[in-house]
Amino acid sequence: MNPAITLDQQYALTTAATRLERDFAGTFNVETIERFLHSSYDQFAGRAKVTTFLPLLAEKFARQRLNALARVEGKHLDGKPTVLFLCVHNAGRSQMALGFFEHYAGENAVAWSGGSEPGDQVNGEAIAAMTERGIDISNEYPKPWTDEVVRAADVVITMGCGDACPIFPGKRYEEWVLDDPAGLTATDIRPIRDEIERRVLALLDELHVTPGFTSSRV
Known part of the structure; x- marks a missing residue:
């Protein structure tokens, strides 16, 4: 047992592993699932200020990674377009893009987000700006890309992470040049938010994904 992990956290990780093993039975073996869970835990533990929710974050991140690996290995072929939104801290731009994408695409496409230098939490003013659109991103959390x-992504959208963004040959990349909302008020973030919404709708159109809503604007 990792000495940095408390008994309560160890119990929570064991419970998380049981859930993942049940959900990915027949897709991945126990060793792979536990390796992804514990490496996901380590990704957050090294920078977390509050450790209470680390096992839950690790489980959510491990689930995302295992779903991605299943797509890469051809074990999950649902034909849905998959998009990855990347920025520096995964706290503002990429989280807003993810929020809009999931809002409009619903179950018709898959989206993830990540950061080259993940922050501690999602930008509170970005959360407020998205709430004005009726979209709740308060339950999201900054995470690294893997x-x-x-x-697994068909399209990788980058927003300001420059050379730190991962490059894989043959994959479609698109850079969205947008101001960083860090330090801005919700009022100042609105134009950035609206431009992200416009670009997400255009991307969905390019991917031939029919939005479930015509507009989130009020």
């Missing part, structure tokens, strides 16, 4: 997530 190789399997990038490899």
Whole structure:
């Protein structure tokens, strides 16, 4: 047992592993699932200020990574377009893009987000700006990108992470030049938010994904 992990956290990780093993039975073996869970835990533990929710974050991130790996290995072929939104801290632009994408695409496409230098939490003013659109991103959390997530994406949208963004040959990349909302008020973030919404709708059109809503604007 990792000495940095408390008994409560160890119990929570064991419970998380049981859930993942049940959900990915027949797709991945126990060793692979536990390796992804514990490496996901380590990704957050090294920078977390509050450790209470680390096992839950690790489980959510491990689930995303395992789903991505299943796509890469051809074990999950649903034909849905998959998009990855990347920025520096995964706290503002990429989270807003993810929020709009999931809002409009519904079950018709898959989207993930990540950061080259993940922050501690999602930008509160970005959360407020998205709430004005009726979209709740308060339950999201900054996370790093991993190789399997990038490899599983059909399209990788980058927003300011420059050379730190992962490059895989043959994959479609698109850079969205947008101001960083860090330090801005919700009022100042609105134009950035609206431009992200416009670009997400255009991307969905290019991917031939029919939005479930015509507009989130009020």
